Amino acid sequence: MTVYIHGHHQSVLASHGARTAASSAAYLLPHLHPGDRVLDLGCGPGSITLDLAEAVGPEGRVVGVDAAAAAVASARDAAAARGDTTTVFEVADAYALAFEDASFDVAHAHQVMQHLADPVAALRELARVVRPGGLVAFRDADYGGMTWHPASPGLTRWLETYRAAARLAGGEPDGGRHTLAWARAAGLTDIVPTTTTWSYATPEARSWWGGQWVERATRSSYAAATVAAGLNTQEDLQAIAQAWRQWADDEDGWFVMVHGEVLARVP
Template sequence: MTGQNLNYSGGYSNHTLSQFSTRTIAREGAFLLPYLRDDMSILDCGCGPGSLSLDLAKRLQKTGNIIGMDIQAGQLAAAQEQAEQCGLDNVQFLQGSVFSLPFPEQYFDCVLAHAVLYHIPNPEKALQEISRVLKPEGIVALRDADMYADIIYPRNSTLDAAWNLIYQVFALNGANIAFGREQKGQLLAQGFSPLSLSASFDMFTSAQEVSDYARFWIDFMGSLHKNLILEHQLASENELNIFMQAFTDWAARPEAYCARARCEAVAVKA
Protein backbone atom coordinates (compact mmCIF):
# COMPACT_ATOMS: atom_id res chain seq x y z
CA MET A 1 0.00 0.00 0.00
CA THR A 2 1.32 3.43 -0.94
CA GLY A 3 2.97 5.26 1.92
CA GLN A 4 2.05 2.62 4.48
CA ASN A 5 3.77 3.20 7.78
CA LEU A 6 5.12 -0.29 8.41
CA ASN A 7 5.81 0.49 12.07
CA TYR A 8 2.29 1.69 12.82
CA SER A 9 0.91 -0.91 15.25
CA GLY A 10 -2.80 -0.55 14.48
CA GLY A 11 -2.84 -1.86 10.92
CA TYR A 12 -5.35 -1.05 8.21
CA SER A 13 -7.72 -4.02 8.10
CA ASN A 14 -11.33 -3.37 7.06
CA HIS A 15 -12.39 -4.32 10.57
CA THR A 16 -10.08 -1.71 12.15
CA LEU A 17 -10.95 1.04 9.68
CA SER A 18 -14.68 0.46 10.11
CA GLN A 19 -14.21 0.87 13.89
CA PHE A 20 -12.40 4.21 13.33
CA SER A 21 -15.16 5.28 10.93
CA THR A 22 -17.64 5.48 13.81
CA ARG A 23 -15.65 8.25 15.53
CA THR A 24 -17.37 11.61 15.95
CA ILE A 25 -16.40 15.07 17.10
CA ALA A 26 -19.30 15.01 19.59
CA ARG A 27 -17.78 11.98 21.34
CA GLU A 28 -14.06 11.47 20.60
CA GLY A 29 -13.53 15.19 19.84
CA ALA A 30 -15.69 16.67 22.62
CA PHE A 31 -12.59 18.09 24.35
CA LEU A 32 -11.94 20.29 21.30
CA LEU A 33 -15.50 21.65 20.92
CA PRO A 34 -15.10 24.68 23.25
CA TYR A 35 -12.20 25.93 21.11
CA LEU A 36 -13.71 25.45 17.64
CA ARG A 37 -14.67 28.47 15.53
CA ASP A 38 -16.63 28.33 12.27
CA ASP A 39 -13.91 30.09 10.30
CA MET A 40 -10.97 27.93 11.34
CA SER A 41 -8.48 26.36 9.02
CA ILE A 42 -7.77 22.90 10.49
CA LEU A 43 -5.33 20.08 9.82
CA ASP A 44 -6.43 16.61 10.96
CA CYS A 45 -3.04 14.95 11.16
CA GLY A 46 -3.06 11.14 10.91
CA CYS A 47 -6.72 11.34 9.91
CA GLY A 48 -7.09 7.61 9.12
CA PRO A 49 -10.39 6.95 7.30
CA GLY A 50 -11.30 10.61 7.91
CA SER A 51 -14.34 10.30 10.16
CA LEU A 52 -13.27 13.21 12.38
CA SER A 53 -12.23 15.38 9.38
CA LEU A 54 -15.61 14.84 7.73
CA ASP A 55 -17.47 15.55 10.94
CA LEU A 56 -15.45 18.73 11.47
CA ALA A 57 -16.14 19.84 7.90
CA LYS A 58 -19.88 19.56 8.57
CA ARG A 59 -19.48 21.81 11.61
CA LEU A 60 -17.43 24.51 9.90
CA GLN A 61 -19.25 27.19 7.93
CA LYS A 62 -18.14 27.88 4.36
CA THR A 63 -15.52 30.21 5.83
CA GLY A 64 -13.65 27.36 7.51
CA ASN A 65 -11.81 24.48 5.92
CA ILE A 66 -10.09 21.27 6.87
CA ILE A 67 -7.38 19.07 5.45
CA GLY A 68 -7.24 15.42 6.47
CA MET A 69 -3.74 14.02 6.09
CA ASP A 70 -2.33 10.56 6.68
CA ILE A 71 0.88 8.76 5.85
CA GLN A 72 -1.13 5.84 4.43
CA ALA A 73 -2.85 6.79 1.19
CA GLY A 74 -5.16 3.77 0.96
CA GLN A 75 -7.73 5.28 3.33
CA LEU A 76 -7.91 8.70 1.73
CA ALA A 77 -9.74 8.02 -1.54
CA ALA A 78 -12.76 6.61 0.31
CA ALA A 79 -12.72 9.63 2.66
CA GLN A 80 -12.63 12.04 -0.31
CA GLU A 81 -15.49 10.12 -1.96
CA GLN A 82 -17.55 10.42 1.23
CA ALA A 83 -16.90 14.19 1.30
CA GLU A 84 -18.20 14.45 -2.26
CA GLN A 85 -21.27 12.33 -1.47
CA CYS A 86 -22.04 14.63 1.47
CA GLY A 87 -21.54 17.74 -0.71
CA LEU A 88 -18.67 18.96 1.49
CA ASP A 89 -16.35 21.25 -0.47
CA ASN A 90 -14.43 22.57 2.53
CA VAL A 91 -12.48 19.35 3.18
CA GLN A 92 -9.74 17.63 1.22
CA PHE A 93 -7.55 14.63 1.93
CA LEU A 94 -3.91 14.20 1.14
CA GLN A 95 -0.99 11.94 1.93
CA GLY A 96 1.84 13.20 4.11
CA SER A 97 3.82 12.61 7.26
CA VAL A 98 3.51 14.50 10.53
CA PHE A 99 7.32 14.64 10.54
CA SER A 100 7.41 16.66 7.34
CA LEU A 101 4.14 18.49 6.86
CA PRO A 102 3.66 19.67 3.26
CA PHE A 103 2.54 23.16 4.31
CA PRO A 104 4.21 26.55 4.82
CA GLU A 105 4.82 28.07 8.22
CA GLN A 106 1.89 29.62 10.10
CA TYR A 107 -0.77 28.05 7.89
CA PHE A 108 -3.39 26.55 10.23
CA ASP A 109 -5.52 27.82 13.15
CA CYS A 110 -5.77 24.32 14.61
CA VAL A 111 -4.02 20.97 14.25
CA LEU A 112 -5.78 17.85 15.55
CA ALA A 113 -3.88 14.61 16.09
CA HIS A 114 -6.35 12.02 17.35
CA ALA A 115 -4.80 8.70 18.42
CA VAL A 116 -1.61 9.40 16.48
CA LEU A 117 1.27 10.67 18.64
CA TYR A 118 1.32 7.70 20.99
CA HIS A 119 1.86 5.45 17.98
CA ILE A 120 4.97 7.17 16.63
CA PRO A 121 8.60 7.38 17.72
CA ASN A 122 9.89 10.90 18.42
CA PRO A 123 6.55 12.61 19.10
CA GLU A 124 8.52 15.72 20.10
CA LYS A 125 9.61 16.07 16.45
CA ALA A 126 5.98 15.81 15.37
CA LEU A 127 5.02 18.56 17.86
CA GLN A 128 7.80 20.80 16.52
CA GLU A 129 6.46 20.31 13.00
CA ILE A 130 2.89 20.97 14.16
CA SER A 131 4.09 24.16 15.86
CA ARG A 132 5.78 25.28 12.63
CA VAL A 133 2.55 25.09 10.58
CA LEU A 134 0.38 26.71 13.28
CA LYS A 135 -0.38 30.42 13.12
CA PRO A 136 0.63 32.47 16.17
CA GLU A 137 -1.89 31.60 18.88
CA GLY A 138 -3.03 28.59 16.87
CA ILE A 139 -4.06 25.53 18.86
CA VAL A 140 -3.05 21.88 18.86
CA ALA A 141 -5.52 19.22 20.04
CA LEU A 142 -4.23 15.79 21.06
CA ARG A 143 -6.03 12.66 22.20
CA ASP A 144 -3.83 9.70 23.03
CA ALA A 145 -4.07 6.34 24.70
CA ASP A 146 -2.58 5.61 28.08
CA MET A 147 -2.90 1.86 28.01
CA TYR A 148 -1.75 1.24 31.58
CA ALA A 149 -4.93 3.05 32.67
CA ASP A 150 -7.30 0.85 30.63
CA ILE A 151 -10.01 -0.96 32.59
CA ILE A 152 -10.47 -4.51 31.35
CA TYR A 153 -12.66 -6.90 33.31
CA PRO A 154 -12.51 -9.74 34.16
CA ARG A 155 -8.75 -10.42 34.11
CA ASN A 156 -6.75 -13.58 34.66
CA SER A 157 -3.05 -14.46 34.46
CA THR A 158 -3.29 -15.61 30.80
CA LEU A 159 -4.92 -12.35 29.72
CA ASP A 160 -2.33 -10.41 31.73
CA ALA A 161 0.45 -12.25 29.86
CA ALA A 162 -1.30 -11.51 26.54
CA TRP A 163 -1.46 -7.81 27.42
CA ASN A 164 2.24 -7.81 28.31
CA LEU A 165 2.96 -9.26 24.88
CA ILE A 166 0.81 -6.57 23.22
CA TYR A 167 2.70 -3.85 25.13
CA GLN A 168 6.01 -5.28 23.90
CA VAL A 169 4.83 -5.21 20.28
CA PHE A 170 3.88 -1.53 20.60
CA ALA A 171 7.29 -0.77 22.09
CA LEU A 172 9.07 -2.64 19.27
CA ASN A 173 7.15 -0.49 16.78
CA GLY A 174 8.37 2.69 18.49
CA ALA A 175 5.06 3.50 20.19
CA ASN A 176 4.70 4.88 23.70
CA ILE A 177 1.54 3.41 25.20
CA ALA A 178 1.81 5.75 28.21
CA PHE A 179 2.11 8.87 26.03
CA GLY A 180 -1.26 10.12 27.28
CA ARG A 181 0.11 11.06 30.68
CA GLU A 182 3.13 12.72 29.03
CA GLN A 183 1.12 15.09 26.82
CA LYS A 184 1.42 18.04 29.21
CA GLY A 185 5.19 17.72 29.62
CA GLN A 186 5.77 17.17 25.91
CA LEU A 187 3.67 20.21 24.99
CA LEU A 188 5.46 22.42 27.51
CA ALA A 189 8.84 21.21 26.23
CA GLN A 190 7.91 22.31 22.70
CA GLY A 191 6.79 25.79 23.77
CA PHE A 192 3.01 25.23 23.86
CA SER A 193 0.84 26.53 26.71
CA PRO A 194 -1.85 24.02 27.73
CA LEU A 195 -5.38 25.45 27.73
CA SER A 196 -7.10 22.30 28.92
CA LEU A 197 -6.06 18.80 29.97
CA SER A 198 -8.68 16.09 30.35
CA ALA A 199 -9.23 12.36 30.08
CA SER A 200 -12.06 10.14 28.92
CA PHE A 201 -12.69 6.53 28.00
CA ASP A 202 -13.60 4.76 24.78
CA MET A 203 -16.25 2.26 25.89
CA PHE A 204 -16.68 -1.35 24.78
CA THR A 205 -19.60 -2.76 26.75
CA SER A 206 -22.23 -4.39 24.52
CA ALA A 207 -21.69 -7.98 23.39
CA GLN A 208 -20.91 -6.74 19.86
CA GLU A 209 -18.45 -4.07 21.04
CA VAL A 210 -16.67 -6.52 23.33
CA SER A 211 -16.48 -9.09 20.55
CA ASP A 212 -15.15 -6.49 18.04
CA TYR A 213 -12.60 -5.34 20.60
CA ALA A 214 -11.38 -8.91 21.26
CA ARG A 215 -11.20 -9.53 17.51
CA PHE A 216 -8.93 -6.53 17.06
CA TRP A 217 -6.39 -7.96 19.55
CA ILE A 218 -6.73 -11.50 18.19
CA ASP A 219 -5.88 -10.16 14.70
CA PHE A 220 -3.10 -8.02 16.22
CA MET A 221 -1.35 -11.08 17.70
CA GLY A 222 -2.39 -13.83 15.32
CA SER A 223 -1.98 -12.04 12.01
CA LEU A 224 -0.78 -8.42 11.90
CA HIS A 225 2.24 -8.83 14.21
CA LYS A 226 2.58 -12.60 14.30
CA ASN A 227 5.86 -12.65 12.36
CA LEU A 228 7.35 -9.90 14.50
CA ILE A 229 6.36 -11.75 17.68
CA LEU A 230 7.86 -15.02 16.50
CA GLU A 231 11.03 -13.39 15.07
CA HIS A 232 11.71 -11.60 18.34
CA GLN A 233 10.72 -14.69 20.32
CA LEU A 234 8.23 -12.70 22.37
CA ALA A 235 5.96 -15.76 22.39
CA SER A 236 5.81 -19.19 20.79
CA GLU A 237 3.09 -20.16 18.32
CA ASN A 238 1.51 -22.29 21.05
CA GLU A 239 1.47 -19.36 23.50
CA LEU A 240 -0.07 -17.15 20.81
CA ASN A 241 -2.89 -19.64 20.35
CA ILE A 242 -3.47 -19.70 24.12
CA PHE A 243 -3.54 -15.87 24.25
CA MET A 244 -5.98 -15.63 21.35
CA GLN A 245 -8.24 -18.20 22.99
CA ALA A 246 -8.09 -16.16 26.22
CA PHE A 247 -9.46 -13.13 24.33
CA THR A 248 -12.20 -15.27 22.73
CA ASP A 249 -13.16 -16.66 26.15
CA TRP A 250 -13.11 -13.16 27.67
CA ALA A 251 -15.42 -11.78 24.98
CA ALA A 252 -17.89 -14.66 25.51
CA ARG A 253 -18.42 -13.72 29.16
CA PRO A 254 -21.57 -11.67 29.78
CA GLU A 255 -19.74 -9.44 32.29
CA ALA A 256 -16.85 -8.64 29.89
CA TYR A 257 -16.20 -4.91 30.00
CA CYS A 258 -13.54 -2.58 28.64
CA ALA A 259 -12.93 1.14 29.06
CA ARG A 260 -9.91 2.41 27.09
CA ALA A 261 -8.24 5.42 28.68
CA ARG A 262 -7.58 8.46 26.51
CA CYS A 263 -5.78 11.62 27.61
CA GLU A 264 -6.72 14.86 25.93
CA ALA A 265 -4.95 18.18 25.59
CA VAL A 266 -5.63 21.49 23.90
CA ALA A 267 -2.66 23.86 23.89
CA VAL A 268 -1.83 27.16 22.29
CA LYS A 269 1.33 27.98 20.39
CA ALA A 270 3.13 30.45 22.59
Protein backbone atom coordinates in the same frame (compact mmCIF):
# COMPACT_ATOMS: atom_id res chain seq x y z
CA MET B 1 12.24 4.97 12.09
CA THR B 2 8.83 4.40 13.68
CA VAL B 3 6.64 1.55 12.45
CA TYR B 4 2.89 1.88 12.95
CA ILE B 5 2.23 -1.14 15.13
CA HIS B 6 -1.45 -1.55 14.19
CA GLY B 7 -0.87 -1.49 10.44
CA HIS B 8 -3.75 -0.99 8.02
CA HIS B 9 -5.52 -4.34 7.91
CA GLN B 10 -9.22 -3.91 7.13
CA SER B 11 -10.08 -4.71 10.76
CA VAL B 12 -7.93 -1.76 11.86
CA LEU B 13 -9.43 0.66 9.35
CA ALA B 14 -12.93 -0.48 10.32
CA SER B 15 -12.18 0.06 14.00
CA HIS B 16 -10.72 3.51 13.40
CA GLY B 17 -13.54 4.40 11.04
CA ALA B 18 -16.02 3.95 13.89
CA ARG B 19 -14.46 6.87 15.75
CA THR B 20 -16.29 10.18 15.75
CA ALA B 21 -15.42 13.67 16.88
CA ALA B 22 -17.97 13.27 19.67
CA SER B 23 -16.31 10.10 20.98
CA SER B 24 -12.72 11.11 20.32
CA ALA B 25 -12.39 14.90 20.22
CA ALA B 26 -15.13 16.20 22.53
CA TYR B 27 -12.57 18.33 24.38
CA LEU B 28 -11.86 20.22 21.13
CA LEU B 29 -15.34 20.65 19.65
CA PRO B 30 -16.44 23.62 21.82
CA HIS B 31 -13.39 25.56 20.61
CA LEU B 32 -14.09 25.20 16.88
CA HIS B 33 -15.77 28.02 14.99
CA PRO B 34 -17.35 28.39 11.55
CA GLY B 35 -14.65 29.27 9.05
CA ASP B 36 -11.74 27.77 11.01
CA ARG B 37 -8.88 26.23 9.06
CA VAL B 38 -8.19 22.79 10.58
CA LEU B 39 -5.42 20.25 10.07
CA ASP B 40 -6.04 16.67 11.21
CA LEU B 41 -2.72 14.82 11.55
CA GLY B 42 -2.88 11.03 11.34
CA CYS B 43 -6.41 11.19 9.99
CA GLY B 44 -6.67 7.45 9.28
CA PRO B 45 -9.94 6.61 7.50
CA GLY B 46 -11.19 10.15 8.05
CA SER B 47 -14.25 9.72 10.25
CA ILE B 48 -13.09 12.26 12.84
CA THR B 49 -11.78 14.61 10.14
CA LEU B 50 -15.14 14.71 8.38
CA ASP B 51 -16.89 15.46 11.67
CA LEU B 52 -14.48 18.34 12.26
CA ALA B 53 -15.35 19.63 8.80
CA GLU B 54 -19.02 19.67 9.75
CA ALA B 55 -18.14 21.60 12.91
CA VAL B 56 -16.40 24.43 11.02
CA GLY B 57 -18.97 24.52 8.24
CA PRO B 58 -18.67 25.07 4.51
CA GLU B 59 -16.79 28.31 5.02
CA GLY B 60 -14.01 26.45 6.86
CA ARG B 61 -11.08 24.53 5.42
CA VAL B 62 -10.17 21.06 6.67
CA VAL B 63 -7.19 18.96 5.59
CA GLY B 64 -6.56 15.42 6.80
CA VAL B 65 -3.08 13.95 6.44
CA ASP B 66 -1.69 10.49 7.11
CA ALA B 67 1.58 8.71 6.42
CA ALA B 68 -0.24 5.70 4.93
CA ALA B 69 -1.66 5.86 1.41
CA ALA B 70 -4.15 3.12 2.30
CA ALA B 71 -5.61 5.24 5.10
CA VAL B 72 -5.83 8.31 2.85
CA ALA B 73 -7.61 6.29 0.17
CA SER B 74 -10.09 5.04 2.77
CA ALA B 75 -10.66 8.61 3.99
CA ARG B 76 -11.36 9.83 0.48
CA ASP B 77 -13.89 7.03 0.04
CA ALA B 78 -15.55 8.05 3.33
CA ALA B 79 -15.75 11.67 2.15
CA ALA B 80 -17.37 10.59 -1.10
CA ALA B 81 -19.87 8.45 0.80
CA ARG B 82 -20.84 11.49 2.90
CA GLY B 83 -21.06 13.74 -0.11
CA ASP B 84 -18.20 15.88 1.21
CA THR B 85 -16.39 17.42 -1.76
CA THR B 86 -14.34 20.04 0.11
CA THR B 87 -12.34 18.19 2.79
CA VAL B 88 -8.88 17.35 1.47
CA PHE B 89 -6.93 14.19 2.32
CA GLU B 90 -3.22 13.87 1.58
CA VAL B 91 -0.25 11.64 2.36
CA ALA B 92 2.21 13.53 4.57
CA ASP B 93 5.17 13.26 6.93
CA ALA B 94 4.37 14.37 10.49
CA TYR B 95 7.85 15.79 10.87
CA ALA B 96 7.87 17.75 7.58
CA LEU B 97 4.41 19.01 6.68
CA ALA B 98 4.07 20.59 3.24
CA PHE B 99 2.29 23.70 4.54
CA GLU B 100 3.49 27.23 5.08
CA ASP B 101 3.85 28.68 8.55
CA ALA B 102 0.58 29.76 10.19
CA SER B 103 -1.58 28.01 7.57
CA PHE B 104 -4.18 26.78 10.08
CA ASP B 105 -6.16 27.96 13.07
CA VAL B 106 -6.31 24.51 14.66
CA ALA B 107 -4.21 21.33 14.43
CA HIS B 108 -5.60 18.08 15.79
CA ALA B 109 -4.09 14.61 16.25
CA HIS B 110 -5.85 11.57 17.66
CA GLN B 111 -3.87 8.50 18.75
CA VAL B 112 -0.81 9.69 16.82
CA MET B 113 1.90 10.87 19.19
CA GLN B 114 2.13 7.50 20.96
CA HIS B 115 3.27 5.91 17.69
CA LEU B 116 6.04 8.42 16.93
CA ALA B 117 9.70 8.15 17.92
CA ASP B 118 9.80 11.92 18.50
CA PRO B 119 6.35 13.23 19.43
CA VAL B 120 7.79 16.54 20.61
CA ALA B 121 9.23 17.21 17.14
CA ALA B 122 5.85 16.40 15.59
CA LEU B 123 4.09 18.79 17.98
CA ARG B 124 6.58 21.53 17.13
CA GLU B 125 5.82 20.92 13.46
CA LEU B 126 2.09 21.24 14.17
CA ALA B 127 2.78 24.48 16.04
CA ARG B 128 4.71 25.77 13.03
CA VAL B 129 1.75 25.43 10.69
CA VAL B 130 -0.75 26.92 13.18
CA ARG B 131 -1.06 30.68 13.53
CA PRO B 132 0.11 32.34 16.77
CA GLY B 133 -2.72 32.07 19.27
CA GLY B 134 -4.18 29.09 17.42
CA LEU B 135 -4.86 25.71 18.95
CA VAL B 136 -3.01 22.39 19.00
CA ALA B 137 -5.14 19.52 20.31
CA PHE B 138 -4.04 15.94 20.72
CA ARG B 139 -5.28 12.81 22.50
CA ASP B 140 -3.51 9.53 23.16
CA ALA B 141 -4.42 6.25 24.79
CA ASP B 142 -2.48 4.89 27.75
CA TYR B 143 -2.16 1.14 27.31
CA GLY B 144 -0.61 0.73 30.73
CA GLY B 145 -3.80 2.16 32.21
CA MET B 146 -6.15 -0.29 30.50
CA THR B 147 -8.17 -2.51 32.83
CA TRP B 148 -10.74 -5.24 32.37
CA HIS B 149 -12.86 -7.84 34.12
CA PRO B 150 -12.83 -10.78 34.53
CA ALA B 151 -9.13 -11.54 34.87
CA SER B 152 -7.72 -13.16 31.75
CA PRO B 153 -4.17 -14.52 31.23
CA GLY B 154 -4.79 -14.22 27.49
CA LEU B 155 -5.64 -10.51 27.65
CA THR B 156 -2.70 -9.95 29.99
CA ARG B 157 -0.42 -11.51 27.41
CA TRP B 158 -2.05 -9.42 24.67
CA LEU B 159 -1.34 -6.20 26.57
CA GLU B 160 2.21 -7.16 27.55
CA THR B 161 3.17 -8.16 24.02
CA TYR B 162 1.45 -5.14 22.46
CA ARG B 163 3.35 -2.72 24.71
CA ALA B 164 6.65 -4.51 24.06
CA ALA B 165 6.12 -4.54 20.30
CA ALA B 166 5.07 -0.89 20.24
CA ARG B 167 8.27 0.13 22.03
CA LEU B 168 10.37 -2.01 19.67
CA ALA B 169 8.67 -0.13 16.82
CA GLY B 170 9.81 3.18 18.32
CA GLY B 171 6.60 4.34 19.99
CA GLU B 172 5.35 4.91 23.53
CA PRO B 173 2.17 2.88 24.11
CA ASP B 174 1.57 4.58 27.48
CA GLY B 175 1.39 7.91 25.68
CA GLY B 176 -1.63 9.21 27.56
CA ARG B 177 0.38 9.93 30.70
CA HIS B 178 2.99 11.82 28.67
CA THR B 179 0.70 14.28 26.89
CA LEU B 180 1.27 17.18 29.28
CA ALA B 181 5.04 16.66 29.30
CA TRP B 182 5.16 16.46 25.50
CA ALA B 183 3.13 19.65 25.14
CA ARG B 184 5.39 21.52 27.56
CA ALA B 185 8.54 20.26 25.83
CA ALA B 186 7.15 21.43 22.48
CA GLY B 187 6.81 24.98 23.82
CA LEU B 188 3.01 25.15 23.72
CA THR B 189 1.28 27.54 26.12
CA ASP B 190 -2.04 27.86 27.99
CA ILE B 191 -2.07 24.07 28.26
CA VAL B 192 -5.26 22.42 29.45
CA PRO B 193 -4.69 18.70 30.18
CA THR B 194 -7.71 16.44 30.64
CA THR B 195 -8.48 12.74 30.80
CA THR B 196 -11.34 10.76 29.28
CA THR B 197 -12.12 7.09 28.76
CA TRP B 198 -13.67 4.64 26.36
CA SER B 199 -15.53 1.82 28.06
CA TYR B 200 -16.95 -1.43 26.73
CA ALA B 201 -19.42 -3.26 28.95
CA THR B 202 -22.73 -3.62 27.11
CA PRO B 203 -23.25 -6.75 25.00
CA GLU B 204 -23.07 -4.68 21.83
CA ALA B 205 -19.88 -2.87 22.87
CA ARG B 206 -18.19 -6.09 24.01
CA SER B 207 -19.10 -7.82 20.75
CA TRP B 208 -17.64 -4.99 18.68
CA TRP B 209 -14.48 -4.36 20.73
CA GLY B 210 -13.71 -8.03 21.30
CA GLY B 211 -14.56 -8.98 17.73
CA GLN B 212 -12.25 -6.51 16.09
CA TRP B 213 -9.41 -7.53 18.43
CA VAL B 214 -9.95 -11.17 17.48
CA GLU B 215 -9.13 -10.08 13.92
CA ARG B 216 -6.31 -7.76 14.87
CA ALA B 217 -4.71 -10.31 17.21
CA THR B 218 -4.23 -12.73 14.35
CA ARG B 219 -4.09 -10.70 11.12
CA SER B 220 -2.84 -7.18 11.79
CA SER B 221 0.68 -5.78 11.93
CA TYR B 222 0.58 -6.24 15.71
CA ALA B 223 0.36 -10.00 15.16
CA ALA B 224 3.20 -10.06 12.65
CA ALA B 225 5.38 -7.76 14.74
CA THR B 226 5.05 -9.81 17.92
CA VAL B 227 5.88 -13.03 16.09
CA ALA B 228 8.84 -11.43 14.32
CA ALA B 229 10.16 -10.14 17.65
CA GLY B 230 9.79 -13.53 19.32
CA LEU B 231 7.13 -12.21 21.69
CA ASN B 232 4.39 -14.55 20.45
CA THR B 233 4.03 -17.72 18.42
CA GLN B 234 1.11 -18.35 16.11
CA GLU B 235 -0.31 -20.58 18.84
CA ASP B 236 -0.01 -17.70 21.31
CA LEU B 237 -1.92 -15.43 18.93
CA GLN B 238 -4.71 -17.97 18.59
CA ALA B 239 -4.90 -18.17 22.39
CA ILE B 240 -5.09 -14.37 22.61
CA ALA B 241 -7.88 -14.33 20.04
CA GLN B 242 -9.76 -16.94 22.03
CA ALA B 243 -9.33 -14.88 25.18
CA TRP B 244 -10.97 -11.94 23.41
CA ARG B 245 -13.86 -14.17 22.32
CA GLN B 246 -14.36 -15.39 25.88
CA TRP B 247 -14.24 -11.87 27.27
CA ALA B 248 -16.74 -10.61 24.69
CA ASP B 249 -19.15 -13.46 25.52
CA ASP B 250 -18.96 -12.97 29.29
CA GLU B 251 -22.00 -11.14 30.66
CA ASP B 252 -19.74 -9.59 33.31
CA GLY B 253 -17.16 -8.48 30.73
CA TRP B 254 -15.92 -4.90 31.27
CA PHE B 255 -13.02 -3.00 29.65
CA VAL B 256 -11.84 0.60 29.96
CA MET B 257 -9.25 2.55 27.96
CA VAL B 258 -7.82 5.73 29.49
CA HIS B 259 -6.82 8.70 27.33
CA GLY B 260 -4.75 11.77 28.07
CA GLU B 261 -5.63 14.84 26.02
CA VAL B 262 -4.23 18.32 25.70
CA LEU B 263 -5.62 21.58 24.37
CA ALA B 264 -2.91 24.23 24.02
CA ARG B 265 -2.07 27.52 22.32
CA VAL B 266 0.71 28.33 19.90
CA PRO B 267 2.78 31.21 21.33
